[in-house]
Amino acid sequence: MDKSNNHPDDELLAAYSAGSLPLSQALCISAHLEHCQSCGQKLQQLNHVGSELMQQLKPSKVSDELKNKLLGMLDSLPQDIAQEQPREIDSRVPRCLHQFIDKSYDDLDWKRVSADIHSAELCRDSNGARVELLKIKPGGSATTHTHMGDEYTVILEGSFSDESGLYGQGDFLVRDENDQHTPVATQDRECICLAVTEGPIQFTGFLHRLLNPFIRRGYA
Secondary structure: OOOOOOOOOHHHHHHHHHOOOOHHHHHHHHHHHOOOHHHHHHHHHHHHHHHHHHHOOOOOOOOHHHHHHHHHHHHOOOOOHHHOOOOOOOOOOOHHHOOOOOOOHHHOOOEEOOOOEEEEEEEEOOOOOEEEEEEEOOOOEOOOEEEOOOEEEEEEEOOEEEOOEEEOOOOEEEEOOOOOEOOEEOOOOOEEEEEEEOOOEEEOOOOHHHHHHHHHHHHO
16 A cells, blocks of 8 residues: 655656665655555566567677676675674665665764754765655744755655645655745654755855855755
8 A cells, every 4th residue: 555645757767766866855755665566667668668679679789899898897895794793784774775774864964954954965966956854843844945966756755734734754855946835844753855956056045045045055
């Protein structure tokens, strides 16, 4: 049974299936898929179509030099990789984030963004996008803002609402420069989100707008 009500569109899923998405966006799709059976079924269909198309391609000849180089690379891999002991990671953490999190969300270097929000940056994508976790305390809210680039969000724990509706675990959201919103966590528990921003946010309130130049500078 699906836990989410908001999903990536078919174009994003097709790009994910083809392996053509940036890492940052692919992480969000992967996190969503762990909560969404319907998108998982769509992905299987897209993968099947992709495999059928691949089989119709004519194979290209590969030189012996390239073959030998590839085999040499395989032989040089450490032999003890398979013997590494698996880490015990909190089951709440999506599998796609295990590479960034040792055991649980509590192990991250959370930094205070405001009285209501803390963030933990996971990585930067090659396209400059920032990948981070956001933690909003129960009933806490973000300042009203828009974006200087696309923002992808997947709710991992809890829920929040904005001007467009209420969102819960697994929901996948995309916001751009045309969207202005004020996320507010529900009162029952804290909300943890995976967020990818391809540009800094822009506060729209009269006083908070004074902070925008500092945000842009810190984003670079």
